[in-house]
Amino acid sequence: MSTIEIDKLFARQIYKPASKKTHKGIQGHALIIGGSYGKIGSVVLASKAALKSGCGLITAFIPKCGVDILQISFPEAMVTADENETVISNIDIQFEPNAIAIGVGLGTSHVTAIALEHFLQKNKNPLVIDADAINLISKNKNLLKFLPKNSVITPHKKELQRLLGTWKSDDEKIVKIQQISHDYQLIVVEKGSPTLIYYENKIFENTSGNEALATAGSGDSLTGIITGLIAQGYEPLAATQLGVYLHGLTADLVWENTSKEAFTASDIASFLGKAFLFLKEN
Numbered sequence: 001m002s003t004i005e006i007d008k009l010f011a012r013q014i015y016k017p018a019s020k021k022t023h024k025g026i027q028g029h030a031l032i033i034g035g036s037y038g039k040i041g042s043v044v045l046a047s048k049a050a051l052k053s054g055c056g057l058i059t060a061f062i063p064k065c066g067v068d069i070l071q072i073s074f075p076e077a078m079v080t081a082d083e084n085e086t087v088i089s090n091i092d093i094q095f096e097p098n099a100i101a102i103g104v105g106l107g108t109s110h111v112t113a114i115a116l117e118h119f120l121q122k123n124k125n126p127l128v129i130d131a132d133a134i135n136l137i138s139k140n141k142n143l144l145k146f147l148p149k150n151s152v153i154t155p156h157k158k159e160l161q162r163l164l165g166t167w168k169s170d171d172e173k174i175v176k177i178q179q180i181s182h183d184y185q186l187i188v189v190e191k192g193s194p195t196l197i198y199y200e201n202k203i204f205e206n207t208s209g210n211e212a213l214a215t216a217g218s219g220d221s222l223t224g225i226i227t228g229l230i231a232q233g234y235e236p237l238a239a240t241q242l243g244v245y246l247h248g249l250t251a252d253l254v255w256e257n258t259s260k261e262a263f264t265a266s267d268i269a270s271f272l273g274k275a276f277l278f279l280k281e282n
C-alpha cells in the first residue's frame with residue numbers, strides 16, 4: 001500500500017497564518033475534557049499545546065481536584081469543574097466550543113464511562129478522541145455510531161489493539177483500520193514511528209519526529225495541537241496532518257537546544273514556536 005508523505009512542503013501548503021485583524025473569538029475556543037486524580041498533568045499538557053497552536057481560547061473540563069493545579073500551572077486556561085472530586089461524572093458544557101478533545105488522563109471508571117456515553121449522545125461538535133476515551137469506546141463499541149463525521153481518533157499501538165483486536169500482519173491491520181475509518185468516517189492516527197494517518201482510502205505518513213517523543217505526555221500534547229488547529233478553523237484532516245508534522249518537528253528542532261534524553265512533553269509546547277518558524281522559512 002503506497003503512502004503519501006507529510007513533509008515540510010506538504011505541511012506548509014496547509015498552514016494559514018492568522019489575519020492581522022483577527023481576535024481571540026475568531027481564533028476559536030478549544031475544549032479539553034479529561035483528567036482524573038493523579039493525571040491532571042495530561043490536561044495541562046494538552047491545554048498548553050492547544051493554545052500554543054494558535055487557537056484563541058482554551059477551557060479545560062476536569063474533576064474538582066484538578067482546578068488549582070490547572071489554574072496555577074497554566075493561567076491562560078479557563079477551567080470548568082465536574083461535580084465529582086476525583087473523576088469526571090457529568091460532562092456539562094455551557095458554551096459552544098469550536099473543537100473538543102476528550103480522553104487524556106480521563107481514567108476508565110464506571111461513572112466516567114456513563115458520563116462519556118451521555119456526552120457522545122448529545123454532542124455534535126468535532127471531536128479528537130484519545131487515550132481513555134478510546135479505551136472506553138473499545139469496551140462499548142455501540143458508542144462509535146455517536147462520533148461526529150470527521151472526528152479524529154489518535155490511538156497508540158496498544159489502544160489500537162483494544163479498539164480493533166489483534167492482527168497477524170500489517171496488511172490485516174491496514175484493512176481493519178480502513179474499515180473502521182470508512183464505517184464511522186473517522187480520521188485514524190496510528191501513533192508510532194512513523195505515525196500514519198488513515199482517511200478514506202488514503203494513508204499519509206509523517207516524516208518528522210524521533211525517539212525523543214517516547215516520553216510521558218507526548219501523545220497528550222499531540223491531542224492538544226490537533227484540537228487547537230481544528231478550533232481555529234482548519235478542517236479536521238488538515239489539522240491532523242499539520243498537527244502531527246508540527247509535533248514531530250518540536251523534537252527534531254531540539255538538537256540545537258537540548259538532548260533527546262532531556263526532552264519532555266513540556267518541551268513540545270515550548271518548541272512549537274520554533275516549529276511554526278521552521279515551517280515558514282525557505
Ligand SMILES: NC(=O)C1=CN([C@@H]2O[C@H](COP(=O)(O)OP(=O)(O)OC[C@H]3O[C@@H](n4cnc5c(N)ncnc54)[C@H](OP(=O)(O)O)[C@@H]3O)[C@@H](O)[C@H]2O)[C@@H](O)CC1
Nearest residue numbers: 039040041042104105106107131132156157158192216217
Ligand atoms: N502526566 C500525566 O497525567 C500523564 C497521563 N497519561 C494518561 O495515562 C492514561 C494511560 O495512558 P497510557 O498510554 O500510559 O497507558 P496504556 O493505554 O495502558 O498504554 C501503555 C502501554 O501501551 C503500550 N504502548 C504505548 N505506546 C506504544 C507504542 N507507541 N507502541 C507500542 N506499544 C505502546 C505499552 O505496552 P507494552 O508494549 O509495554 O506491553 C505501554 O505499557 C491515559 O489517560 C493518558 O492520557 C499518560 O499520557 C502519561 C502522562
Ligand SMILES: Nc1ncnc2c1ncn2[C@@H]1O[C@H](COP(=O)(O)OP(=O)(O)O)[C@@H](O)[C@H]1O
Nearest residue numbers: 156191192193210211213214216217218219220
Ligand atoms: N520512537 C518514536 N519516534 C517517533 N515518535 C514517537 C516515538 N515514540 C513515541 N512517539 C510519539 O509520541 C507520542 C506518544 O503518544 P502516547 O503513547 O499517547 O503518549 P502519552 O499517552 O504518554 O501522552 C505519539 O505521537 C508517538 O508517535
Ligand SMILES: [Mg+2]
Nearest residue numbers: 131156219220
Ligand atoms: Mg496517550
